Amino acid sequence: MLSEKDNHLLTRIECDAPMGHMLQDCFWVPAIRAGKLERDGAPDRVRLFGRDFIAFRATDGRVGFFDEACPHRRASLALGRNEGNGVRCIFHGWKIDVSGKVVEMPNEHRDPERMCAKVKVKHYPVREAGGMIWVYIGERAEPPRFPDFEFNELDETQNNITSSTINCNWVQGLEASLDDAHVGILHESHMSSYKAKHMSLYEGPPPAYDINLTRYGFEAAAIRHMPDGTTASAITHFAMPWFGFVSTAVPQVAGTTRRVVFVAVPIDDVTFKQWFFSYDMAGPVEKFFGGTANYDQDDICPPLGDKSNNWGQDREAMKRGHATGFTSNLLAEDTAVQMSMGRITDRTHEQLCSADKAIATARQVLLDAVRAHQKGETPTGAHPDIDWRAIRAWTVQDDGANDWREARTYPLQAAE
Template structure:
């Protein structure tokens, strides 16, 4: 359990809050690249860390991320005209470039020109992995680019989507890094289940509750669920947690090829999270169109509105739960593994009261993540550099498999590690 004070510190992300200041030291996913498809295309609203912003791609292809409200009379720049290397407010014609500098004032005579004195908040952006990332912290402390291995993959071999989850970012993250729940919440009861789930006859499901092993690193930690098999050996799923909100986990494509996937849990505000879902294949074969539909996960176009990024199934229709399917086929009766996650995590309320929890050894990854986040806050408050800033995570991969009893699970991912445990 956490104290109320620490729970507040880990869930409040607005400007000036301890965690808000800490998260602003990292590159933060702001939107998908395809949301700004071409120069001078319509602007897009963005909500990050409690701030209302607007993104646009200017005539030269540069990406701007500005405070949504025009500094003149506080009208929304979302309604603005994207024209000639700037976003022009339609109320009085004040125009701003990607750096937030006012470059035009249609309502002022030439002799009253004072546009050089007017700026609005603008955040630097970079594009990587099919996403646009923003840096919202002090300019002199801008970190290296977020060049995760998956961002370096060709478009044919990677895929990214996003979906809004109506709860605080931390309970979404904690669900993602909790490996003990996966073969329970996501399991199929019947091997012939009509909905996707973890096969009850698989080694993962048969092996029972895991032992958690975790190594602290300079980017966060690497960890594994180690499950003993009756026939000998262990079933292993080895992951990484990269501060402040990244997870890397093993996955398998529709064609059965090994891959790596993960989530980025980006706080929109204290009560809403934008979850970015990414995957890439380790095979020479590209991802298929079926892979990109994400039917098994519930993140694709059949499950999520591509304009609002809200799930078609939510609390208002019980996430599409089918009680007959729950009774005979799957543990939840909800189609889509990540949709199951959203249902359970949203059921906990917007912000969990962690003073009421009763944690055990299976929650070790969650406990350690909280400690690392609190330490990152402390480090920033003391003027230091928090973990996960340096590029030691660039080549990380996750892994899974059945290994003999005398093998260390770290050998599944060791060749790709670029940081050592403490």
């Protein structure tokens, strides 16, 4: 449960909201799948934090990231022509290169060169890494350190990126990725098809949580005492400000090189982009949810509807034994419940239980961070010496004689 004030501070990211300001000021944002941008192809619209941008790949392969509105009279550059290493507004033909310089102004007769040099174009630094285009849209002249997660050194054959746009606030998405206890319940029916492979953990009892705060967020062990006498600890990480390194989707037992990261990036206050980075450090990765159906990589869970159709829930399927009536895939279950909580859920009325410990901790880390940022201090996750590469989800299952921490295969970056 949160006060109305804290819920507001936690969730709102548009305009002057302090959370939006901190996120844009201190962090690089995963913005668009790199493979979506073709050289000289159509500019792609990207909306982040209630702001509208375009991204395009120029003739030489470099990526430009600008405000969508043309600097002249604000026609959409998404309509523009991408040609000869720049994007040209179709209204009066102003052409802007990747670096944000106006290079042609065909409607200016007096001194086009001087006018070109005077125009300021809002453009943003980009990094192409791990098959993603990342952007820094904050105000700093020198962007913060880029998070060099291990997946950021892979290409698309080893990092399968999928995404879906969900019509509710980004924190609801983040919370779902840290909610280990929902997996065996909400996804019960879909789990049965995965179970044979690697989901036996979720047939166990509900987990107890054990959490360590770290310099980037926290690690949360969901500990289950299994019917066969073993103890299974599934360790998920929350990395500021929106990354969930989830041990759920692919249990990270010793020797496993395949991993999944969930990322909830705000589009505006009431919409977010759910990214899934499914990667394998050792070689080509199998597609995430690849077995379920043909799907659009950039829209993995097409719109389900709304309250009026219960987001497409199939009661007949439930009569036949399906747990939720969302038969298409397991993401439809996540999407429907997240949207059913309201566009921005009212956390003043919720009643948390012990299974919500990781969620409550993530909220606290984010609220502490935004308050620190308001005071001019460096928030959690924004210190330049964090070892982002070392963060990985994992699972240990043994006789329970030893504390799970002793089986850690990476250094703990403890919070000070």
